[in-house]
Amino acid sequence: MTTLTHPAAADSVVTGAQLVLEDVWKVFSTSRHDVTALRELSLEINAGEFVAVVGRSGCGKSTLLRMLTGLIPPSAGRITLGGRPVDGPPREARCVFQDYAQSLLPWKTVGGNVRFGLRHAYEPSSGPRDELVAHYLDLVGLRHAADRYPWELSGGMQQRAAIARALAARPRLLLMDEAFSGVDALSRAKLQDVVLRAWAEAGLTVVFVTHDIDEAVYLADRIVVLRPEGHGLLADLRVDLPRPRGQVSTRELPEFLAYRRELLQLVLD
Numbered sequence: 001m002t003t004l005t006h007p008a009a010a011d012s013v014v015t016g017a018q019l020v021l022e023d024v025w026k027v028f029s030t031s032r033h034d035v036t037a038l039r040e041l042s043l044e045i046n047a048g049e050f051v052a053v054v055g056r057s058g059c060g061k062s063t064l065l066r067m068l069t070g071l072i073p074p075s076a077g078r079i080t081l082g083g084r085p086v087d088g089p090p091r092e093a094r095c096v097f098q099d100y101a102q103s104l105l106p107w108k109t110v111g112g113n114v115r116f117g118l119r120h121a122y123e124p125s126s127g128p129r130d131e132l133v134a135h136y137l138d139l140v141g142l143r144h145a146a147d148r149y150p151w152e153l154s155g156g157m158q159q160r161a162a163i164a165r166a167l168a169a170r171p172r173l174l175l176m177d178e179a180f181s182g183v184d185a186l187s188r189a190k191l192q193d194v195v196l197r198a199w200a201e202a203g204l205t206v207v208f209v210t211h212d213i214d215e216a217v218y219l220a221d222r223i224v225v226l227r228p229e230g231h232g233l234l235a236d237l238r239v240d241l242p243r244p245r246g247q248v249s250t251r252e253l254p255e256f257l258a259y260r261r262e263l264l265q266l267v268l269d
């Protein structure tokens, strides 16, 4: 693996990614009726935190994430990132969605997609472009697929390419919406570790929406549980498990099982 050091990553100086939501509501108006997808949500996410968002289907997880990406505005309340209102896609943020087709440019190769990420980076990387492309492809185990097009790859490989492209843009905030749910269990475990490594190396802030309680406990520092049907915050739980985490060693810790049990009870009750 190429070991390039990026100045900001090396320092782990985490700045400007503090997300603040103040009494945020989202109401979708349809021709038939209004849907309140989220109400009264107030939350502070500190720079460098890894926050998972869980809750039953329809509780407003994706709506929350879409508001953080600036793709849709809140109906009421305020969202700020580093003190500035989020009123469009923030330059310092990148998103990875479940549907990789939304994240990759189909007319560019995998390497071309990563190169695109580098060209549109929030914090430009120094060093030869080819080496940087190779670095991000190595990070997700796709160096061998640099010249292939997205449609020539499996779902898991496409998702890895999407993550490499997002990371190459050196965001301060990475927003992920069910990003691993379309891939098989083994690829999913690998992707989880790729994101954990990138988070640890680059000092990112991550907001990670998932249906999977085990995944949330494995990855996060903090888990935000939403009430069913958009009723806002149910719980905000700190996950105090040692890092670095390991797919086997962490998941067999009694504390892991205790967090899992507590969350399942909260979500299922």
Ligand SMILES: Nc1ncnc2c1ncn2[C@@H]1O[C@H](COP(=O)(O)OP(=O)(O)OP(=O)(O)O)[C@@H](O)[C@H]1O
Residues within 6 Å of the ligand: 028, 029, 030, 035, 036, 037, 055, 056, 057, 058, 059, 060, 061, 062, 063, 064, 211, 230
């Ligand atoms: N564009 C839209 N127009 C109307 N209603 C919407 C729209 N987007 C979401 N909703 C509604 O808002 C509510 C919350 O949806 P959202 O997708 O945020 O939930 P979720 O927790 O991500 O669900 P899931 O876990 O099933 O993906 C749902 O009732 C959904 O039908």
